[in-house]
Amino acid sequence: xxxxxxxxxxxxxxxxxxxxxxxxxxxxxxxxxxxxxxxxxxxxxxxxxxxxxxxxxxxxxxxxxxxxxxxxxxxxxxxxxxxxxxxxxxxxxxxxxxxxxxxxxxxxxxxxxxxxxxxxxxxxxxxxxxxxxxxxxxxxxxxxxxxxxxxxxxxxxxxxxxxxxxxxxxxxxxxxxxxxxxxxxxxxxxxxxxxxxxxxxxxxxxxxxxxxxxxxxxxxxxxx
Amino acid sequence: xxxxxxxxxxxxxxxxxxxxxxxxxxxxxxxxxxxxxxxxxxxxxxxxxxxxxxxxxxxxxxxxxxxxxxxxxxxxxxxxxxxxxxxxxxxxxxxxxxxxxxxxxxxxxxxxxxxxxxxxxxxxxxxxxxxxxxxxxxxxxxxxxxxxxxxxxxxxxxxxxxxxxxxxxxxxxxxxxxxxxxxxxxxxxxxxxxxxxxxxxxxxxxxxxxxxxxxxxxxxxxxx
DNA sequence: GTGGCAAACTTGACGATGTCAAGATAAAAT
DNA sequence: ATTTTATCTTGACATCGTCAAGTTTGCCAC
Numbered sequence: 019x020x021x022x023x024x025x026x027x028x029x030x031x032x033x034x035x036x037x038x039x040x041x042x043x044x045x046x047x048x049x050x051x052x053x054x055x056x057x058x059x060x061x062x063x064x065x066x067x068x069x070x071x072x073x074x075x076x077x078x079x080x081x082x083x084x085x086x087x088x089x090x091x092x093x094x095x096x097x098x099x100x101x102x103x104x105x106x107x108x109x110x111x112x113x114x115x116x117x118x119x120x121x122x123x124x125x126x127x128x129x130x131x132x133x134x135x136x137x138x139x140x141x142x143x144x145x146x147x148x149x150x151x152x153x154x155x156x157x158x159x160x161x162x163x164x165x166x167x168x169x170x171x172x173x174x175x176x177x178x179x180x181x182x183x184x185x186x187x188x189x190x191x192x193x194x195x196x197x198x199x200x201x202x203x204x205x206x207x208x209x210x211x212x213x214x215x216x217x218x219x220x221x222x223x224x225x226x227x228x229x230x231x232x233x234x235x236x237x238x239x240x241x242x
Numbered sequence: 243x244x245x246x247x248x249x250x251x252x253x254x255x256x257x258x259x260x261x262x263x264x265x266x267x268x269x270x271x272x273x274x275x276x277x278x279x280x281x282x283x284x285x286x287x288x289x290x291x292x293x294x295x296x297x298x299x300x301x302x303x304x305x306x307x308x309x310x311x312x313x314x315x316x317x318x319x320x321x322x323x324x325x326x327x328x329x330x331x332x333x334x335x336x337x338x339x340x341x342x343x344x345x346x347x348x349x350x351x352x353x354x355x356x357x358x359x360x361x362x363x364x365x366x367x368x369x370x371x372x373x374x375x376x377x378x379x380x381x382x383x384x385x386x387x388x389x390x391x392x393x394x395x396x397x398x399x400x401x402x403x404x405x406x407x408x409x410x411x412x413x414x415x416x417x418x419x420x421x422x423x424x425x426x427x428x429x430x431x432x433x434x435x436x437x438x439x440x441x442x443x444x445x446x447x448x449x450x451x452x453x454x455x456x457x458x459x460x461x462x463x464x465x466x
Numbered sequence: 467g468t469g470g471c472a473a474a475c476t477t478g479a480c481g482a483t484g485t486c487a488a489g490a491t492a493a494a495a496t
Numbered sequence: 497a498t499t500t501t502a503t504c505t506t507g508a509c510a511t512c513g514t515c516a517a518g519t520t521t522g523c524c525a526c
Contacts, residue, residue, distance in 0.1 A: 041492055041503055063371030067484065077505045079485080084503090088484065146429050147287035186435060187451040191419065194452065198422020199414065205370050211410060227411040228418065235459015265474055265521055291513065301476050303514080308474090312513065 046084045048074040053095050057138035062145060065138075067091065093153040096143045100159035103132045103143075107166045118170070118177040119233050125170045126196045126229045127222075133200035134221040141204060144197075167193060178237045188236060195232050199225065270308045272298040277319050281362035286369060289362075291315065316366060317377040323363045324383035327356045331390045342394070342401040343457050349394045350420045350453045351446075357424035358445040365428060368421075391417060402461045412460060419456050423449065 042048060052073035057065055067088040068078040085091035110124035110131075133140040142148060149156065171189050175181075179188065202208050203221060212220045266272060276297035281289055291312040292302040309315035334348035334355075357364040366372060373380065395413045399405075403412065426432050427445060436444045 039492075045503080061371070066482085068482085078483090079506080080504055082485075144425070144429055144431070147285070151430065187448070187455055190423065190432070190435060190448060191452045191455050194419050194422035194426065195415065196418075196422070197426055198418035198420070201368070201425055202418060202421055205368055206375070207368070208414070211414060224411070224414060228415045231411055231415050232459070235456070263521075267474095269474080290511085292511080300474095302512095303477080304475055306514075 042074075042076060042080075045074065045076060045080060049076075049081055049084065049091060050095055050098065053091060054139070057095075057142065060138075062138045062142045062148065065092070065142075065148075089148060089150045090153070092142060092148050093150045093156045095139070096149055097153065097155040097159040099136065099139045099143045100156070100163045102136070103128065104159070104162050104166055106132050107163070111166075111170070118174040119237075122170045122174045122192070123226075123229045123233060125167050126192065126232075127225060129167075129196040130200055130221045130225040131218075133204060134217045137204050137217075140200065144201075164193075174233075174236065191236075192232065195228060196225075199228060266298075266300060266304075269298065269300060269304060272300075273305055273308065273315060274319055274322065277315060278363070281319075281366065284362075286362045286366045286372065289316070289366075289372075313372060313374045314377070316372050317374045317380045319363070320367045320373055321377065321379040321383040323360065323367045324380070324387045326360075327352065327367075328383070328386050328390055330356050331387070335390075335394070342398040343461075346394045346398045346416070347450075347453045347457060349391050350416065350456075351449060353391075353420040354424055354427075354445045354449040355442075357428060358441045361428050361441075364424065368425075388417075398457075398460070415460075416456065419452060420449075423452060 049070060052070045053065070056070055056073060067081055070091070071078050071081055074080075081088075081091055085094060107125050107128040110128040111121055114120045114124040143160075151157070168185075168189055171192055172185060175183070175185060175188060200221075203212075203217060208220075208224075211224065215223075273294060276294045277289070280294055280297060291305055294315070295302050295305055298304075305312075305315055309318060331349050331352040334352040335345055338344045338348040367384075375381070392409075392413055395416055396409060399407070399409060399412060424445075427436075427441060432444075432448075435448065439447075
């Protein structure tokens with residue numbers, strides 16, 4: 019009722035226009051969309067619940083009714099990230115040769131490509147301080163992504179690896195490689211290597227190099 | 243940025259007692275020490291400039307005179323972290339066999355042990371949003387740490403690797419492995435693997451497994 | 467010594483933020 | 497039609513980082 023006379027330097031806190039109802043109707047989705055845009059533009063470090071609400075055209079306390087608190091919202095969006103990553107992994111696998119080595123490379127390249135194409139989103143997915151790790155959607159989506167890697171690595175080991183060796187160390191090694199590379203790249207730690215090339219291009223070429231090295235190394239029975 | 247009602251034992255802003263001077267005398271060091279304690283206790287996500295000043299017994303605006311802003315302080319402390327990491331790398335290398343493979347493992351294990359023993363400190367060192375990457379001390383300290391790895395990897399390749407191959411992909415692979423493993427471990431992503439064991443113990447055993455696999459894989463000439 | 471000046475530190479304010487409590491409104495259930 | 501519930505707003509609070517302006521102190525020229 020009271021007109022909100024906000025002296026606004028930022029987003030113009032859009033009031034409901036004619037025809038818009040007091041109830042938003044699809045605020046949950048609108049907030050997730052606003053979060054996506056905000057993360058894309060500003061990065062995970064400048065994400066703000068209030069700015070997110072502003073962009074969705076609602077008051078600063080509205081998100082609480084759908085997500086509890088800011089970690090609830092970000093956890094929901096992180097879960098979406100894992101789902102999209104899984105989708106990309108499956109697409110890459112479908113387009114790759116069915117050979118176990120190619121399948122493993124496809125999963126790794128999908129991991130890297132997703133990270134580079136969705137920088138803030140990826141960073142959010144692994145920032146425990148901004149997430150509620152007990153969120154059930156987040157847990158299951160994260161598990162699904164990990165399962166893609168586990169499955170590809172199991173097939174790889176069935177084909178090349180020593181049959182008696184434990185899967186865990188190889189799985190951990192592969193995950194560490196792609197995750198470490200993505201993390202370092204996104205934190206601008208590899209700028210000296212990248213040397214001007216775009217992140218996407220570099221993730222492609224250097225990523226292929228690294229995944230190739232990793233695969234070649236894992237094909238040899240380890241001396242244990 | 244009011245966070246939730248974290249059980250924060252907010253130190254009672256100790257006023258200068260009798261005999262203490264208006265000028266602290268060594269405030270810069272006191273602030274860095276307070277930052278260390280605060281990070282250790284609360285983690286990087288709950289670090290606060292004002293709480294840091296409180297612990298050092300000075301007003302909330304005092305740190306600005308020594309560090310500019312919060313990123314200045316954290317960058318200085320991150321630089322200290324890289325220096326300590328380099329010291330640990332050198333100690334491990336000195337204690338290890340001079341063989342290139344053992345030297346490389348020593349560097350990797352030092353990386354992991356430092357990360358686990360200094361969780362918040364390590365996380366800070368790679369959180370660009372809290373740091374000023376142009377800070378000269380931070381830059382040179384980070385470079386020194388990287389040089390340890392580079393040097394060990396160069397020696398490794400001189401001894402085992404294909405002499406004509408490029409060093410960069412192998413260097414990137416090794417860094418990605420240790421960094422990814424440390425990151426995932428500290429973000430509690432490996433709890434299912436860890437299965438109750440302490441982080442330090444797990445970083446030792448699983449870290450050795452992974453570094454062993456990596457070394458074995460790199461000893462074979464890659465098919466490129 | 468002593469006057470003055472720059473560095474070190476304090477005080478208070480400002481605009482943010484996340485969350486809570488209480489009110490207003492719409493939709494759904496009875 | 498009335499009641500209940502879900503949705504959204506409003507306003508307040510504690511806290512944060514930073515800035516501007518005032519105090520205190522160390523120190524150097526004289």
